[in-house]
Amino acid sequence: MSRFRPRGDLSLWLGGALVATLIAAAALSLVWTPYPPAAIDIPHKLAPPSAAHWFGTDNLGRDVASQILAGSRISILVGVIAVGIGLAFGVVLGLVAAFSKGMVEDGIMKTSDFVFAFPALLTAIMLTSTFGPGVVNAIIAIGVYNVPIIAKLTRATANGVLSREYALAARAAGRGPVAIAVDHVLPNIAPALIVQATIQFAIAILAEAALSYLGLGAQPPETSWGKMLADAQNVLYNAPRLALYPGIAIALSVLGLNLLGDGLRDALDPKLKARS
Amino acid sequence: MLLEAADLAIDLPAPEGSRRVVDRISFSLNEGESLGVVGESGSGKTMTALALMGLTPEGARVRGSIRFEGRELVGLKEEAMAELRGDRIAMIFQEPMTALNPLRGVGAQVAEPLMLHRGLAKHEARERAVRLLERVGLAEPERAARSYPFALSGGERQRAMIAMAIGCGPRLVIADEPTTALDVTVQARILALIDGLKSESKMAVLLVSHDLAVITGHCDRVVVMYAGVIMEMGPVEAVLREPRNPYTLALLEARPRPGAPRGARLKTIPGSPPAQLKRREGCPFAGRCALTIDICWTTPPPEVAFGLNHVSRCHRARELGKAR
Numbered sequence: 001m002s003r004f005r006p007r008g009d010l011s012l013w014l015g016g017a018l019v020a021t022l023i024a025a026a027a028l029s030l031v032w033t034p035y036p037p038a039a040i041d042i043p044h045k046l047a048p049p050s051a052a053h054w055f056g057t058d059n060l061g062r063d064v065a066s067q068i069l070a071g072s073r074i075s076i077l078v079g080v081i082a083v084g085i086g087l088a089f090g091v092v093l094g095l096v097a098a099f100s101k102g103m104v105e106d107g108i109m110k111t112s113d114f115v116f117a118f119p120a121l122l123t124a125i126m127l128t129s130t131f132g133p134g135v136v137n138a139i140i141a142i143g144v145y146n147v148p149i150i151a152k153l154t155r156a157t158a159n160g161v162l163s164r165e166y167a168l169a170a171r172a173a174g175r176g177p178v179a180i181a182v183d184h185v186l187p188n189i190a191p192a193l194i195v196q197a198t199i200q201f202a203i204a205i206l207a208e209a210a211l212s213y214l215g216l217g218a219q220p221p222e223t224s225w226g227k228m229l230a231d232a233q234n235v236l237y238n239a240p241r242l243a244l245y246p247g248i249a250i251a252l253s254v255l256g257l258n259l260l261g262d263g264l265r266d267a268l269d270p271k272l273k274a275r276s
Numbered sequence: 277m278l279l280e281a282a283d284l285a286i287d288l289p290a291p292e293g294s295r296r297v298v299d300r301i302s303f304s305l306n307e308g309e310s311l312g313v314v315g316e317s318g319s320g321k322t323m324t325a326l327a328l329m330g331l332t333p334e335g336a337r338v339r340g341s342i343r344f345e346g347r348e349l350v351g352l353k354e355e356a357m358a359e360l361r362g363d364r365i366a367m368i369f370q371e372p373m374t375a376l377n378p379l380r381g382v383g384a385q386v387a388e389p390l391m392l393h394r395g396l397a398k399h400e401a402r403e404r405a406v407r408l409l410e411r412v413g414l415a416e417p418e419r420a421a422r423s424y425p426f427a428l429s430g431g432e433r434q435r436a437m438i439a440m441a442i443g444c445g446p447r448l449v450i451a452d453e454p455t456t457a458l459d460v461t462v463q464a465r466i467l468a469l470i471d472g473l474k475s476e477s478k479m480a481v482l483l484v485s486h487d488l489a490v491i492t493g494h495c496d497r498v499v500v501m502y503a504g505v506i507m508e509m510g511p512v513e514a515v516l517r518e519p520r521n522p523y524t525l526a527l528l529e530a531r532p533r534p535g536a537p538r539g540a541r542l543k544t545i546p547g548s549p550p551a552q553l554k555r556r557e558g559c560p561f562a563g564r565c566a567l568t569i570d571i572c573w574t575t576p577p578p579e580v581a582f583g584l585n586h587v588s589r590c591h592r593a594r595e596l597g598k599a600r
Binding site: 170175 | 329331334355358360361362363366367369374375376377380388389392393437440
């Protein structure tokens with residue numbers, strides 16, 4: 001298996017390039033798109049790719065290239081906020097669990113297991129059907145799913161650090177748990193968290209696409225790659241390429257983030273590299 | 277009396293209930309005195325040291341009494357204990373590679389207790405840290421303070437650990453195998469450093485080691501532990517010159533001797549220390565002792581006193597003295 005994996009620095013650079021492209025596309029769409037992404041132009045509907053419309057137009061005559069650009073914005077927004085929610089709550093809960101032991105630790109970890117037991121998409125569908133569809137609720141739903149993953153990782157890696165002698169030495173110097181958590185535990189578990197956050201970012205993009213495809217995420221006139229897929233489904237036999245563009249965009253983004261995660265892991269933690 | 281432990285017992289959680297790793301030991305330590313604790317792995321010496329710091333592992337039960345500067349430490353609240361740690365009682369760890377955080381600068385780690393206990397501002401603590409690093413004999417203290425632990429050698433790291441420990445002027449320094457991970461030459465220099473600091477600032481030192489040679493030159497008194505029990509205790513010269521316990525004798529004989537004939541085998545103690553420390557009858561060393569008699573299997577040996585502060589726990593202690 002390992003023989004066929006790209007070398008660490010290769011995945012780092014390739015992944016980094018793909019993610020940078022994604023970010024650049026989102027940044028560009030803030031100031032410029034070839035056409036307003038939601039502008040309907042029925043006379044030119046389902047136009048093939050041309051100089052005027054690089055990727056053609058969809059069944060309502062909207063410019064596909066503009067939509068792809070605008071869609072990257074939602075993907076990044078969802079990724080950043082959902083992973084942010086996961087990190088903010090997960091790290092704190094994981095650290096509290098690692099330091100407290102006993103009842104508190106059991107409580108946090110059992111609750112994490114409980115939340116974790118539901119598939120991500122099911123959780124998201126449940127939350128969006130309760131609180132209504134929309135990007136904000138989709139983000140919260142995906143973020144909630146991230147919390148137990150980060151909490152478990154934080155607790156496990158923090159326990160590893162706490163069993164090291166320098167954690168004991170810090171206690172022997174009279175330092176309290178908060179100081180030890182901030183000064184000793186966090187810097188040492190940061191690599192693992194960064195790598196996991198990258199992977200969760202990719203999962204968040206996929207989840208948002210799935211939710212929007214199901215009509216539970218982005219609502220018109222917002223544009224999202226998942227919604228584009230859903231729209232393309234109606235004209236799949238007439239213009240299959242319409243499903244191709246958002247599909248490729250999603251696939252490349254997720255691939256890029258996964259490669260970046262792999263590359264970062266190899267770069268940040270040589271010990272993990274030896275094992276893989 | 278700076279430190280007095282009485283009937284100190286430590287139980288660790290184990291699958292079969294609990295394991296007694298330290299069994300009702302009593303010892304004391306005066307201001308400026310140094311006490312050596314020797315014993316094989318698993319004799320309970322490290323656990324004793326951790327108990328003095330209130331750092332026994334999760335689930336451990338500590339019973340008996342530890343009085344430090346007249347204050348009872350057993351059962352003391354964690355916050356109160358944390359105030360003592362690094363200030364009045366400090367600890368030097370065995371492995372300087374793992375006892376320093378690899379991701380923080382050495383200077384910052386040495387400055388930490390000063391900011392915590394003395395309320396020094398960051399830059400003041402930082403300056404003091406550099407002076408401390410100089411005091412423990414680091415050639416370029418400024419550079420060492422800026423370095424990360426990986427950039428220092430083992431001896432330099434242990435010096436930094438010592439600087440971290442003595443920063444607040446502790447009355448008691450617990451050194452748990454401070455030189456085991458170091459080369460012999462470096463070892464001698466580190467021990468000399470600890471001696472020097474001790475006489476300079478009149479702090480007491482509890483030196484834990486499995487190496488009798490380390491204890492010999494650097495301690496006033498010695499405690500010999502086996503299977504969680506104190507086998508013999510007394511002034512270093514008395515214990516080494518006239519051991520009154522077969523276990524101490526066996527340890528002394530197991531030392532490599534310079535000038536021994538070529539090909540001579542190193543003496544060892546047959547068997548291994550008891551793994552299960554259940555409540556036992558008789559002497560813990562009975563199974564491995566060369567002098568075992570019937571009573572050793574059935575009755576715990578009494579404490580027999582010899583001269584000033586020299587005690588041995590052996591049924592045949594008096595005979596042993598005569599035989600030599």
